Amino acid sequence: MTQYAILLYTPAPADFADLPVEEQEAHMRHEADVEALGGRIVKGYALHSSSTATSVRGDTVTDGPFIEAKEVIAGFYILEARDLDHALEISKLNPATWRGGVEIRPLLG
Amino acid sequence: MNDANTADARRAVADAHRDQWALVLAATARVTRDLDLAEECVQEAYAQALVGWARDGIPDNPAAWLVTTARRRALDANRREQALRAKLPLLAMPDEAGGASFEPGDDIPDDRLRLMFTCCHPALAPDARVALTLRLICGVGTGDIARAFLVSEATMAARLTRAKKKIATARIPFRIPSHKELPERLDTVLSAIHLLYTTGHTAPSGDRLLHAELLDQAVHLCRTLHVLMPDEPEVSGLLALLLLTDARRATRADAQGRLLRLADQDRTRWDRTAIAEGRELVLGGMRWGHPGRYLLQAAIAALHAEAASYDDVDWPQIVTLYDALQQVWPSPVVELNRAVALAMATDADTGLREVAALERDPRLARYHYLPAIKADLLRRLGRYDEAATACRAALEMAENVVEREYLAARLAELAGAGEQRGNPP
Numbered sequence: 001m002t003q004y005a006i007l008l009y010t011p012a013p014a015d016f017a018d019l020p021v022e023e024q025e026a027h028m029r030h031e032a033d034v035e036a037l038g039g040r041i042v043k044g045y046a047l048h049s050s051s052t053a054t055s056v057r058g059d060t061v062t063d064g065p066f067i068e069a070k071e072v073i074a075g076f077y078i079l080e081a082r083d084l085d086h087a088l089e090i091s092k093l094n095p096a097t098w099r100g101g102v103e104i105r106p107l108l109g
Numbered sequence: 110m111n112d113a114n115t116a117d118a119r120r121a122v123a124d125a126h127r128d129q130w131a132l133v134l135a136a137t138a139r140v141t142r143d144l145d146l147a148e149e150c151v152q153e154a155y156a157q158a159l160v161g162w163a164r165d166g167i168p169d170n171p172a173a174w175l176v177t178t179a180r181r182r183a184l185d186a187n188r189r190e191q192a193l194r195a196k197l198p199l200l201a202m203p204d205e206a207g208g209a210s211f212e213p214g215d216d217i218p219d220d221r222l223r224l225m226f227t228c229c230h231p232a233l234a235p236d237a238r239v240a241l242t243l244r245l246i247c248g249v250g251t252g253d254i255a256r257a258f259l260v261s262e263a264t265m266a267a268r269l270t271r272a273k274k275k276i277a278t279a280r281i282p283f284r285i286p287s288h289k290e291l292p293e294r295l296d297t298v299l300s301a302i303h304l305l306y307t308t309g310h311t312a313p314s315g316d317r318l319l320h321a322e323l324l325d326q327a328v329h330l331c332r333t334l335h336v337l338m339p340d341e342p343e344v345s346g347l348l349a350l351l352l353l354t355d356a357r358r359a360t361r362a363d364a365q366g367r368l369l370r371l372a373d374q375d376r377t378r379w380d381r382t383a384i385a386e387g388r389e390l391v392l393g394g395m396r397w398g399h400p401g402r403y404l405l406q407a408a409i410a411a412l413h414a415e416a417a418s419y420d421d422v423d424w425p426q427i428v429t430l431y432d433a434l435q436q437v438w439p440s441p442v443v444e445l446n447r448a449v450a451l452a453m454a455t456d457a458d459t460g461l462r463e464v465a466a467l468e469r470d471p472r473l474a475r476y477h478y479l480p481a482i483k484a485d486l487l488r489r490l491g492r493y494d495e496a497a498t499a500c501r502a503a504l505e506m507a508e509n510v511v512e513r514e515y516l517a518a519r520l521a522e523l524a525g526a527g528e529q530r531g532n533p534p
Contacts, residue, residue: 002201002280083201083282084232085290106279 001080003042003107004087007073010100012065014074015049026095034079039090044077071100078107118163121171122155129172130248131333135220137179138283142200144245144273146186147179154179200227201282221246222337223283229298230281237272238301239308244269247326257308257323295338299347299403302331306351321358328355342394346404349390353410356383368515372419384414402438405430424454441470442478449482457489477506481516488523497523 050065050072065072081087138147154175168174228241243249255265286294309323331348338344360374391411394404409430416422431447452460473479480503487496504516
């Protein structure tokens with residue numbers, strides 16, 4: 001098994017309170033979907049809205065996410081999957097893909 | 110070692126390089142589970158064959174000899190660098206037990222399909238897929254690939270390294286996709302082969318011989334895929350499309366290298382064997398029903414290839430096929446080609462109206478074939494001044510030297526006709 005970081009992107013500011021109810025419910029069910037497909041969520045976190053983010057570049061501190069974009073990180077989790085195809089199969093079911101998307105990054109350590 | 114042996118060995122190694130490279134590499138990758146190491150070991154095995162076969166004679170089964178040699182080198186390297194390699198991510202194999210214990214008498218497993226699907230994985234950039242396919246499946250050198258795609262060798266080497274690193278690190282698996290994924294995944298393999306062919310067919314500039322090699326590689330690759338997947342209609346379709354297009358290779362330009370329109374090509378010089386094979390594939394593929402993009406394009410190419418002259422082409426049938434193509438593969442380029450066929454099936458005015466509607470499509474704003482087609486239709490209607498304007502617009506956008514020369518020649522004819530009036534060039 002390989003571990004991947006799954007980074008969830010949704011439209012800014014990615015406030016959980018703005019999430020449509022059916023999408024919230026789908027997120028709650030996602031772990032069961034992952035397990036049904038033979039994968040495992042090692043650990044996962046949802047984040048507060050990106051309007052609460054603070055960024056530091058060099059010695060400059062700014063209000064807001066590191067990169068200003070239409071979509072921002074809403075959460076992330078560590079997924080254990082057989083290979084990239086397996087991780088892709090699982091990620092296609094991720095509710096974040098409905099209005100935004102996910103990025104799959106192999107975990108270095 | 111005498112000269113005859115050396116010459117025979119060279120020829121045998123060259124044949125094995127052309128025909129067996131992918132088989133040998135895929136079988137070696139199964140043991141190394143590392144594409145870089147596999148590539149290195151296979152290269153060394155071919156180098157060793159040059160010497161060994163001249164000295165000891167050509168083996169009965171050259172591929173088996175090459176696999177055995179490459180695998181032995183791989184196992185040696187693995188032993189030598191075990192500590193180092195233990196830390197590196199390995200190629201994701203579905204049946205992890207298989208492979209590592211290789212007996213020289215074993216049949217070589219045919220892993221070429223796995224290799225193709227790995228090289229053309231959608232998680233890789235499209236240009237990287239084509240480059241990897243050329244390097245790992247066709248065995249083309251990095252320098253030649255770089256020249257074909259008009260980038261420096263260092264750039265191409267970096268692109269290949271990055272792609273191979275992603276395969277290992279992200280664990281793109283070395284396997285044939287499941288039935289459910291197959292249509293989408295097969296499409297990326299077919300697109301890569303098609304892109305390989307079109308790069309050779311209308312390369313923006315550069316070495317003609319090299320482009321001929323790309324065309325040969327694309328046809329060879331598609332033929333291999335067809336042998337491995339004989340029941341996939343789109344594989345038949347792409348092979349047919351390549352064969353039918355390639356049948357006209359010798360007549361695409363005149364003796365001076367100037368581009369010839371389909372209407373002006375010498376049809377007696379088209380490759381009849383390739384056309385017959387392409388036709389058979391189209392007919393066979395159509396029997397499955399629901400033809401896809403490549404099969405429909407091949408069917409159109411077949412109608413062109415069969416006609417005794419440009420005017421004898423079954424244009425109404427071609428319009429129907431373009432309609433079907435538009436359904437499965439919507440694209441403004443398809444609509445534009447349909448307009449050309451429609452102009453032939455009906456009249457230039459009707460075609461021109463369709464082209465005028467497409468002029469508003471922003472996706473065709475930099476597509477030089479649109480004004481070129483418009484110029485031709487206007488010329489047929491005797492509207493030479495407007496034709497010259499359209500031709501000038503096409504010339505401004507075209508980049509390929511041969512195509513630019515063609516357009517410049519048409520423009521000169523139109524200027525002449527504009528002055529004389531009523532004497533269509």
